[in-house]
Amino acid sequence: NSKVIQTPRYLVKGQGQKAKMRCIPEKGHPVVFWYQQNKNNEFKFLINFQNQEVLQQIDMTEKRFSAECPSNSPCSLEIQSSEAGDSALYLCASSLSWAETLYFGSGTRLTVL
Amino acid sequence: QQQVRQSPQSLTVWEGETAILNCSYENSAFDYFPWYQQFPGEGPALLIAIRSVSDKKEDGRFTIFFNKREKKLSLHITDSQPGDSATYFCAASDRSGGSNAKLTFGKGTKLSVKS
Numbered sequence: 001n002s003k004v005i006q007t008p009r010y011l012v013k014g015q016g017q018k019a020k021m022r023c024i025p026e027k028g029h030p031v032v033f034w035y036q037q038n039k040n041n042e043f044k045f046l047i048n049f050q051n052q053e054v055l056q057q058i059d060m061t062e063k064r065f066s067a068e069c070p071s072n073s074p075c076s077l078e079i080q081s082s083e084a085g086d087s088a089l090y091l092c093a094s095s096l097s098w099a100e101t102l103y104f105g106s107g108t109r110l111t112v113l
Numbered sequence: 114q115q116q117v118r119q120s121p122q123s124l125t126v127w128e129g130e131t132a133i134l135n136c137s138y139e140n141s142a143f144d145y146f147p148w149y150q151q152f153p154g155e156g157p158a159l160l161i162a163i164r165s166v167s168d169k170k171e172d173g174r175f176t177i178f179f180n181k182r183e184k185k186l187s188l189h190i191t192d193s194q195p196g197d198s199a200t201y202f203c204a205a206s207d208r209s210g211g212s213n214a215k216l217t218f219g220k221g222t223k224l225s226v227k228s
Contacts, residue, residue: 006156033216040220041200043202043216043217045215099145099214101159102159103159104156106155107156
């Protein structure tokens with residue numbers, strides 16, 4: 001069973017509202033990824049961290065999305081102004097290193113009305 | 114441009130049969146191929162993985178067959194059980210890419226096992 005904890009499980013927001021979700025990586029895992037899985041099962045990479053440092057992020061996350069992984073606190077992904085197209089399952093995953101297995105949490109299902 | 118393709122999109126087998134799920138990729142630099150199993154309402158869970166130096170990886174009822182030359186792999190689930198009913202994702206990454214080694218996923222195969 002995955003030890004990556006994501007909260008909340010479900011999130012409902014109106015268009016233009018902020019949406020924030022959190023992730024506690026598996027203990028001792030310094031590498032954290034966020035993916036978006038849409039209703040067609042397509043995975044889209046959003047951003048990754050090593051410890052507290054952002055290493056890669058796609059253009060989309062540079063505009064409306066922000067994320068952080070502060071030390072001794074949960075990681076978070078926030079959408080500043082939600083759009084209907086943001087409705088999806090947001091998955092957090094962690095790993096011991098870039099070369100190791102990625103373990104996923106159960107996800108936060110965001111619905112933007 | 115889809116770098117990892119899976120087929121079929123959906124598959125139904127009877128309990129006890131062998132289910133064969135296919136995957137192909139385009140990027141020759143991919144060298145690590147995990148398969149994830151996802152149940153409705155849950156995140157993907159690692160099932161089995163293979164590195165490109167191997168052509169076969171077995172774990173119980175699950176076996177990956179890998180053909181580097183053709184850039185194809187397949188997941189065989191023998192003695193399929195109703196509890197195996199889930200969506201299976203083939204993924205790939207280039208582990209020599211260091212911090213660029215993010216996983217690229219296929220669109221999944223939805224497996225139904227009938228009893």
